[in-house]
Structures are given as structure tokens and as C-alpha cells.
Amino acid sequence: MKRTLLIGKDSHDVEMLHQDGATTLIWEGESHSIDILELEPGCYSILLEGRSVEVRLDGAKSPDPDTHAYRAMLYDGAYEFALVDPRRALLAGGGAAGAGGGVLAAPMPGKVVKLLVAPGDTVQEGQTLLVMEAMKMQNELKTTTTGTVKTVHVQEGATVETGASLITVAPEG
């Protein structure tokens, strides 16, 4: 099974083969014999060339359904990356960029305590559009898009879930 690994701005060809009870990891053309076991749901023990590493895997939200974002926790911290089926990447054509751009989404469940913009306002990248409260702390949510506020999806006082659309900004030009 082949996948394209996306990490930051890099991409790598990776593949996992499972034959006759043996598992092989192919990393940029180089084969590694690997012993991998799911010990608990989402928790893997991996032996590779003697080394023993435990990996806790969580999925992460991704705007593109064909790009599977992962967050893996190892003894030395977390790794974030995405895997794409190269066949799907071809079908999809252009790639993953663009989707979701301009929508400010709730990064956590919480309460909208303050709206700082209204439709029609011009906003700059880095500008705070809204204040949310969660766990006794107020958090300023900033836009990554420079442009014009198109829609405000929520009202002050509303309780929202993670990922809920809050404000859509139409990019400049």
C-alpha cells in the first residue's frame, strides 16, 4: 500500500507491505523489516532494527477528505503529518490547498464572548475577529486571511463545538 507522506512542505513516498506474516516499511525506496503490533486501540508497539518505540496515534481534522492528517505521540514528543493515497491525489488533480481558506473555525469547544467584526469589515491577517471563553480563560481568535468579512456564523453568547465555522473572510482581490 503506497502513500505520499506530507510533512511541512516536504513529501516522501512511503509504502507498507504485509506478506506471509512479515511487514516491510519502504521509505523512499529503502526497505526496512518491521515488527508492528496494535497493543491497545490507537497504540502501537514497533520494533525496527532492534529499537522498540511505542506510538500513540490520533487522527486530526483535515479539510480534504482524501488527505488523512495524523498526530503521533512518541516518547520524545508529537509528530504531525498527513498521508495521501497517490491515486487519489492524481484524481483530485490540483492538490489540497485552498479548501477551507478564509473560514475561521472554533479551535476548541467554548462560548463566544465577544464579536469584534461585522459583515463588510475589512480585516488584516493576524487581526483578532472574536473572543472565545473555555476553561475560565479568554482566547483571542485571529484570522490568517486579509480581506473582507463575508459572513458571521455565530452570535455572542453562543456555545460552539470544535471545528464550528465562526466567521468567513473573503480574501482580498
Place this chain on the structure above:
Amino acid sequence: MKRTLLIGKDSHDVEMLHQDGATTLIWEGESHSIDILELEPGCYSILLEGRSVEVRLDGAKSPDPDTHAYRAMLYDGAYEFALVDPRRALLAGGGAAGAGGGVLAAPMPGKVVKLLVAPGDTVQEGQTLLVMEAMKMQNELKTTTTGTVKTVHVQEGATVETGASLITVAPEG
């Protein structure tokens, strides 16, 4: 939902009703308002008249498919009992007794290290029929039936799972 509770030699009529978000436990005709929540798989938090008790539930093997045997762990120890759907109990007729009698089953996974009887031997209740080894310890398995050995289902050296039939004894008379 009605059930007959079997505990030791006693039986009780019990019922649980779940209506309009409220749960009621009816114990021998007496109603108790109960707040019950499954916190983790098989692990329940129960509030009943102010008291808070956590119950860990395990199923237990039972020879009769209509009798559901349970082992519940509470803060003060384990309770063992069975629940029977009274409709099924009626259909089944005579009750649960009799099944499985005379069959010596493996109480744990392990290795048969010694067979002490052969088919045709006469045995007494409490007599050791076989020695099993598990976790570095040898365990003598005794019969609860007085009678004649009908079948020996295993050989010395065999590894068996929990519940495997080892020796069948035909009861006396």
C-alpha cells in the same frame, strides 16, 4: 424489562424501567428511582437514594444460554448472580440444573501434566482426577461427582483453554 435474579439458592423478581429519561429499579415489587451511567465499557456509576456506587461488570460462563451469569465488582468485593428472562425460564421448563454435571472442565488455561484416571475407573467426589500446570504452579483438579470415568478428553502434555472438557464422569446409579 423483568428478570428473575438467581443468587445462591434464592430467587428474586427484579425489573428495570427506563421512561422519559428516568430509570426505575423494581426490587421485589418496591420501586427505587435510580441514576445509572455507563462510564467506561462494563463500568457503571450508580446513584440510588444519595449513595454513589461504582460497579464493574463481567459476564461469566454459564452452561444454560438463557441464564446470564454475572460477576459484579464493587468497592467491597465481588457479587456473583445470574439473571433469567422469566418468559424463557417458562419455555425452558425445568430450570437450569443438570447441565454440565459430571464433566470436569479446565478452570484456567494451562498444560495437563498428569492424568490420574482412565476410562472405567470408579471415582469418589473430591478425588483428584488430573493435575494441570499454569504459572509455575501445579493444581490438582478434583471431581464433584461420584461415579465412573466415561471419557478422558485430553492427553498428558496437552495445552488447554479455560472451559475445555477434560474428563467426563458418569454419575453413580
Place this chain on the structure above:
Amino acid sequence: MPVTKILIANRGEIAVRVIRTCREMGIPTVAVYSEADRGALHVRMADEAYFIGPAAARESYLVLEKILDVCKRSGADAVHPGYGFLSENAEAAKAFEAAGITFIGPRPECIVSMGSKTAAREVAIAAGCPVVPGIQETMADDELLAAAQKIGFPVMLKAAMGGGGKGMRLVHKPEEFASSLARARGEALSSFGDDSVYVEKAIVQPRHIEIQVFSDKHGNHVYLHERECSVQRRHQKVIEEAPSPHVTPEMRKAMGEAALKVARAVNYVGAGTVEFLADADRNFYFLEMNTRLQVEHPVTEWITGLDLVKWQILVARGEKLPMTQEEIPLNGWAIECRVYAEDPDKNFMPSPGKITFLRTPSGRNVRDDGGVYEGADVPMFYDPMISKLSTWGPTRLEAIERMRAALGEYRIGGIRHNIAFHEALMEHGPFREGALHTGMLDKPFWKKKEQGPDLKFAVAAALLHELETEQRRAAQPAAGAGGTADAWKQWGRFNRF
């Protein structure tokens, strides 16, 4: 006062902490819970549990009448307030007293006199406990300069109406005084509409060091040594330790005795903490007194071997303190890390949600005071602290190494948390050297981890997950044309963020 059944007017780790001591002492416990907390760990662990209303604390945990009502219904004859919520509410303490219920805390008058910073400062001055030297009244420019010279440079100019750093100026030398004062007055005027400014001694790179005191109803007072809590992020304590690497035996004695002066002055009863600021020369200045159990009490329990909640209960019952000052032990070193549901990679944004996986560290001299379990929800309504991990060692470095190893065993899934941040702190030079001050984390040393050496392992796990998802999809032909979408729904369920 009888203490035969204790209602714990709190939630989370501190409620669990109190329940544990009650269990050891054989005292039944009563939990209260809001709508958000029906499945919380403190409800599971208490002997009784009562519902007290909506998730918002001001409609449940902070409503005195509801707590009083549960006392009546459950027959609890004592209340442990934990920290936060009603713990430093003098009205609550009075109301419990009036209802014949033992409040496991100080008398209401102590809470009142320590509740206001200025009143507490006056008590401290009267008792002979050092405070930050300063003239807390506004004056003309030349009078302020004279005051500054009397206090000794560096000094801090502060807007009388101020707050949040506005109108504050650090002045190192007399030569800079006039221009700094002008700018401070200007800022004060524009920010608060009032150009009044007062002067105080500037504590450069202050250390937050506090003394744990304990008093009984018979006039006995002892101190259980100090804790240092200088490792803070936005004035929030992150790591605490006991003893302090800055404190010498002489300083410990001097601080302990100063703290007891304050405790004696208000006829204190129970567990209290006298907070000080200390400077590099080991001068220390009274800051405030917390009239309750402190979050960071475990480090004191490690080095003394004592159970502070047990002592609170003994004192509430009217018993004498079990030890004299000379008998209080001081063994080794303890470190505590506060584990928060927050994302260090996203400016420490809170991260409430469901804990889908939880493995806490174990082994020798490791203590996890948690308020959650695998499968528990971390509600968005309360403090993001979900656990306190503490370790002990014969020396500070051994405690730190044990903490580093224990953090490496901690696994929390489903929410973001600050374990990796603590791990980085354990390897942070100034922290290891004990060169602490309250601003040490202002210049953030934390950086999001870049691609590390073990990416292969991380990706291998994800590849196996993709492989199994594909195999499941292949094994479900019944789903027909919609198969692809359905199979990836499963993947969607796996999405936890």
C-alpha cells in the same frame, strides 16, 4: 466540633485528593456535581453524590444555599471547600458555622482580614513581618524622589489607579527618576484618567517563595517549611517545588517565623500559606496569605511525610497539632508539574474534550493527583488543570530526573496537554540550576517540535492504520457503491481533534 461525614464542595483533582484521605480515616464523603460532572471522578469515588445544578460554577459549585441544602439532605456535618470556589468566601464560612456545620478552614474573620491585599499588608506590618518597602500614597514629584531615595534604588513607580502593567516604570538610578516619573504620570493619565503615582521598592527578578503554616484552635502555630513557585506562565504557577533552591536554613527559619507572626496576629486556624517575594540577596517581603489548602501542597507532603488534609480534619475536630515546630521533618526534595488540558503549540489554548486514552506514570516516589480517567470528559466550564504530577528524590536533581522519566510515561489521548512542555522544562538549563524567577518563562523557551529522528516509527503506525482501514473496507462489499465513503466514516470516528 464533630467531623463524621464530610461534604466536599469542590470537583476535579482536589475533590479526589480529599476523598482519598477521608477513606484512609474511615470518614464517609459526600460529593456534589453539576450537569457537566455527572461522570466525573470525584462522583465515582465519593460514598454519596448530589446534583447541584447547571455546568456554570456560579449556578452550582458557587451557590452556597445548594451546598447547605446537600449538607442537610446527606447529614454531612462538615464541609471541605478545597481551593477556589467557596474556599476563601467568608460569608460561606459564617453560614456553615451558623448552620452548625464544621467548615474545614479558618474562622471567617481570618478570611476577611486576609482577603484584601491592603488590609493584609497592614496586618503584616503591625505583626512585624517584612513587606515590600514603599509609600502607598500619592505625592508631589519631589516628595516621591525623596521617598525613592529612602527606599533605595531600584524602585518601581506604579499608577495608583493602575493595573495590567500600564503606568508602571522601573527606575534603576536617581538620574532617571524625573523622566521616568513624567512618563509614568502621562501613561497613568491617558490610561486611567488620573496621574497619581506611588513608589515601591523594585524587586528585580523576584522569586515566589511561600511558607506553609498550620494552626490549631489552642493557639499552636507551626510552619511546614517553604515551597518555591517561581516557574509561572502569565502569573499562573506551572511548576512548584519544596524546599526552595534559594533558601538557606537561616532564611527558612526567618521566613517561617515571619509567617507565624502573621498567623498569630489573626489567630489563624487550619492550613494557610503566607506568600513572599524574595530577591537575589535573600531579602523577602510579605505578599499575601491564602487561607486554604494550596494546589501545590503535595510537595510539602513529600518532604515532611505528613498528610495536610488529615491535619486539616484533626484541627477542625478541635485536636491539637500532632507535632511541635522542632518535630516537623524535612527530607529530600519534591517537584510538582501541573498538567493542563491546553495546547503548548497553539499559544496554550485550552483543550477541553474527551480523554480517549490515559496512562499515568507509576513507580517509586511518583505521585499523580488526577481528577480524570480514560473516557472522562474535561468540561469547558472549569479550570484546565487535570492533574498534578509530583516526584520526590533525596536531592533536587534526582527529583528532576525522576520527573523527567515520569513525564515520559504519561500518555493522554483525545485532548492536547502540556506534558511535552514540562519535559522541555526539566531539561531547561536555568530550571535545572535552580536559577528561578517569576519572569523566567516570559521569553518563551518553548518551540514546537520539528521533525525528530523517529518519524519512521510515527509514520509506520499511521500506515498500518491506513492498511487496516482499507482491509476493513474491502471486507465490507455489502456497502456497495457507497463503500468508500462508509469506510472512511470509520476513519472519521477515529478523528479526535
Place this chain on the structure above:
Amino acid sequence: MPVTKILIANRGEIAVRVIRTCREMGIPTVAVYSEADRGALHVRMADEAYFIGPAAARESYLVLEKILDVCKRSGADAVHPGYGFLSENAEAAKAFEAAGITFIGPRPECIVSMGSKTAAREVAIAAGCPVVPGIQETMADDELLAAAQKIGFPVMLKAAMGGGGKGMRLVHKPEEFASSLARARGEALSSFGDDSVYVEKAIVQPRHIEIQVFSDKHGNHVYLHERECSVQRRHQKVIEEAPSPHVTPEMRKAMGEAALKVARAVNYVGAGTVEFLADADRNFYFLEMNTRLQVEHPVTEWITGLDLVKWQILVARGEKLPMTQEEIPLNGWAIECRVYAEDPDKNFMPSPGKITFLRTPSGRNVRDDGGVYEGADVPMFYDPMISKLSTWGPTRLEAIERMRAALGEYRIGGIRHNIAFHEALMEHGPFREGALHTGMLDKPFWKKKEQGPDLKFAVAAALLHELETEQRRAAQPAAGAGGTADAWKQWGRFNRF
């Protein structure tokens, strides 16, 4: 000797225990595992892991060549043997030495000289350490009586070829001697074909008390006080504690010095335990010496604050002992309960299987040394001990109360275990009073719990489970006529025993 990467030639909790100290010290670890242990906790936690063969220990963990081979492949320059397996195998110690690998244990000669009970007894006698008085040679009847009178009654007659209690006779008074001897000889002849009998002092209701010793390669020897391990079931230790409620400061010093005589006599190096039997009058007698880390070492770590595995590594590196005898602390009291996968309700039959649920106790001064996790298999091939729960308190009773509370938090699903048995022991009068002896559990005090007061709660949970199963069945009409059977298959999957 270099110790830069340690192979742990063991499994289960002790392998995990060693890994924890190595992590604190920054030493990489190498695990080995059999077919039954691929998913074991020690494999998860080690930095490297190597397969060494079939499940049966004699084909994997006990095969010296395989361990040596993994040392070579991994570059490990030291081996920690844990307890059991190769830990007291002199040939293994020699082979590691020959291969240039540091064996974290005593020199092979120490293992040999302490490996035989009779040889060890001779070493002890020569060193001036008291042994059970007796004449370990066979004699004529009248000589035996003379010897018995010299030893002092009560005495024990033992068959020279004997074992398992056959041919043993306790003789209280000289008048009973002749008839008892005749019966002992008769039994010895019929059981072993030899009527030789010898005489030894009878220790009535003996207590098992052992001294932890530590020695370095520079001839320094210290003792880390005693542990009492009298609570045994079928000669298997169940509960251990430190210090012993039977030992006075004078007795501690005398036992410690006696133990050091043995250690010095064999030029001991590393961690060792000298076991004694003690009688009601506080006489004590050398029994044997274990030349390895003991299962129950955590209680010594609690009262001394020391890390015994760290000390083993320091000594193996050739460092001097970090403390002198006078510096060894003794603080408070510690209790350890061995958690076994066994069924107390079925004559303590072993209960291997999958652990479907696991919540370990936490909080202050509670330590769980486990070798498993939720989802782990407890294989049938090895020792049924899955964890050691230990607690500390300033006094024995506080340690016991903490243990009782901690046991109440322990939840293990999927296999049977002895937690409830330990809970009953914590409330057992003779145990609480410290009236211990090795036969105290021979008359079993354990009874299977009858229907308790909270049956309603237990049944309510089961009713909810039945209700939900019915609802699931109702929601799956597609299963058609076979619906009932299918739905209950789900229930069947829930069957864990």
C-alpha cells in the same frame, strides 16, 4: 566496569522496575522477550527489544546463550538479571564476566557459596552469625537426647533424608523425647528407607525477618535495615513490610551486624538479603542469603528513600557505596502487597488471561510496581505475580490504612486476582497488631464473600446491560430469524471468564 547500556534478562514487573531507574539515569535499556511476551509492558518500555524464543522459560529467559547473543547484537555492556531466571546462576555470572559484560550482581563465587543451604550455614557459623542450634549429624538415641538437652527444649527431630514435613516431630519436653523419636524414625524409614534422624532447636511460630545488605567492590558493607515477610501462604510471601513490628533498635543493630559478618565472609558485592528466623524472645537465626535484588525491595526503598537498583548500577560500575552505615535513613513504615493473578475463591488457582480493565490506585505515598496494562495478556507460562502495591506512612497503622484505601481503588477486570484477599488481611486483627508468624495463614481466615449489602447496585448494572442488549437486538431486525442467537453472541463476547 562500563555500564552504558543495560540488557534486562527478565520480564514482568521487575524488568519494568529496572527500566524506570535506567531512564532516570539516562542509560539505554535492552529488553528480551519470548513468544508469549511480544506485547508485554517491559517490551513497550525498553529502548530496544529482541526476541529470544518460545514461551517456556527454559527455552527463552533461562537460555544463557541467547542472552549473550542479544548482548552482542545490541551492544549492551551490562546485564541486570532481576530476580529468578538467571539471577542466582553462577555459571551465567561467569559467562558474562568471560564475555566482558558487567553482571549486575555478586561475583560468581558468592553465588556458589550461598547457593547451597548447608554450605551457607557453615559460612555463617564460621563468620559468627547465629544459626538454628542443632546437631546436623545422625546419632544413636541417647546421644540425640543429650544433644537435645544441650540445645534446650522444644526441639525438632528431622529425618536426615527428609523433606516435605515427613519424619518431623516437634518435642516439647524431655519426657516426650523417646516416643517422638521412635515415631520419627519409623516415619523416616517408611518414607525415605533410612531411619537417620537429627535434632535442631524448634522455633515456635517463627517470624521471617531479613536484612538488606549492600556491598561495593572496595570492601565497604552496609545494611539497609530489616524487612518482615512472615505473612506467607504455602511458603509464598504475600505481604512484606519494613521495618518489622517485632524488631527493637538493639535487635536491628544485632541482626544488621550479623548479616554483615556473612557479607564480609564471602567478600560480597552488590545487593543481597540475609534471611533470618526469629522467635518470640527476639533470638534470630541465619536461614539463607539471597544473592540478588529481592521482590520486596520497595519497602526498603520507602523507609530509606534510596533507589536500590541505582545502587546496584553504581556498585557494578565500581563506585563506592554512597553512604556509610550511620547515614542510612529509617523513616516511617512501608507495606507491600503482592498482587497475584489467582482466584482466592477457588483455592488460589492461577488465573492467566487477558486484562480487560485496569485502574491502579494513585495518590500520596502509594506505589504500584506493575508489569501489565489494560489489554495485556497474563501468560500462563510465568509467575502469577502481576504487580506489587506498596504504601508508606509515618506509622505502621497509617501505612496499613493507606494500603486499605489504595486496594479499594484497584480494579482489575478479565482475570481473577487477590485484591479482596489483601483487603481482608488489612482488617485482620493479628495482622494489624503485628502478631505475625509464618504459619499465620495456615488456618485460612479467608472466606468467599456472601451476599453483601449492596447487591441492588450490582444487579442494577446487570439489568442495564440486559436492557441495552435487548435494545440492540431490537434495533437489528436485519438479522432475521437468527436475531436472538446473534444478539446473545454479543453477550457471549462480553463473557470474559
